Amino acid sequence: MDRGRPRLRAARGTQGSGTVDTTGLTADCANCFGLCCVALAFTRPAGFAADKAAGEPCGHLSPAHTCDIHGRLRESGWPGCTVYECFGAGQKVSQVTFGGIGWRESADKGAAMFAALPVMRQLHELLWYLAEVRSVPAAAPLHSAAAAAAERIEALTGARPQALADLDVAAERAVVGELLGRVSTTVRDRVPGRRPDRRGADLAGARLRGAGLRGASLRGSLLIGADLRGADLRETDLLGADLRDTDLRGADLTGALFLTGPQLAAARGDAATRLPAHLARPPHWTA
Template sequence: MTEAGTDSRTPAADGLRADCGNCFGLCCVALAFTASADFAADKKAGEPCGHLGPGHRCGIHAELRGRGYQGCTVYDCFGAGQKISQVTFGGRDWRGAEDGGRAMFAVLPVVRQLHELLWYLAETLALPAARPVHTAAARLSERVAALSRGTADELLALDVAAHRAEVNVVLLRASELARAAVPGRKRDRRGADLIGAQLRGTSLRGADLRGAYLIGADLRDADLRGADLIGADLRDTDLRGTDLTGALFLTQSQLNAARGDARTRFPAALGRPAHWAAQSPS
């Protein structure tokens, strides 16, 4: 994921990108997965993946998709792994912890959610059209960042849903302001079931696609400029030739879950997934 997109809008995302070199492989231990099309084997929560090396690095990282671990390639901790490893637990390794790392594993989903909110708030602050909510977004960003630096006990006591609901009010307003500046009719497909939908060449410019199910949908050459994609499920969505310039709240994990090619355009804060290069043209 090294190639930038074609959108000049880039949120200030310091510390919100995974830095595996400063993490103790938490996602490779804390999370559970079941043998399926996404994972080649079962793994219990708290059990180290069989491919995790003694240095906390994945032994098959460059071959994950080919070895049946596509699910690993679409997971994004938003930098929570290194925050927990280096800040919350001060660089102490879970392998030597008295509780076997259970506390570290328990706080991973909490910090991940907080960092995801920080990513969305950073994008909001980078949106000129969202200026009316910038003060509120900055205040919330400072508060959520402070919460993410709490102790393990403080983190586990948090009502993350309540904080998410408060942030969502600002994100909704930011989306409305940004999409209002997009010309043309705005489609409301929020939460829509578009699994396998044939939408090739469709104009969804400025559309509300929050939480939409786009699994396996054909969006080749579609226009999604300025569309709100927060929480949209893009697993195996065909984005070859699709224009996602200025798409709102799109994340790297969503792109990684989709199919695309060299013609796919997306915000510059994200990178072109490596597996897109191996996919055939439309």
């Protein structure tokens, strides 16, 4: 189901070319059974017009697994839908893990499929980050390590349903996270001058308009409602940063590390916001 979210640009490139190879890592809703609309729980505080339990189909999901309000989600009170990205996990679970048999036709009414989706999504998100690493020339010393890690994670995505459900995905995230940390340090060390380290910082509502944060680490930081208008965020590590309602109008995020479409969709920006080449401007941002 096309949720109207910002598109992650699917592009292929050679290692170190600056082009992120996102093949298979962007949502292909036409080849999914609307899994995110069923498997996930919805709550009003998270940006949904109605609460929904995990495993319960959304009331807007059609029998053909499409959304009947996908073109007007935000104005209909469903902005939470527009900030979700499965990184291609939906179609992988639908077409590969379960061989094209939908949850409506399965004997367990989709229970195993719904359990596999969040695990697959996390694995695909890791593959997205590792693909990004291999596109960054400054991270060349770690390209081979990233390729090896991607090969291992890719193998895990081919596991059978029960093996997926039993996978210690937190341990896999920790291993890849350590590598991403080394990449971050390698890239940011090339940035001239002092590089602020605000990992995990509580910067909710912070007034950082025009701040010079080039090469900073904002990994895991809380930036809800922060004012980053016109800020220099080039080569800044934004892995896991909470950008809900963050004002990025006019900010420069060129070369920002580990930034994703869902983070941008949760933030505010405009035509003057500069983004990494592999990320598209969210459609709801102001002109």
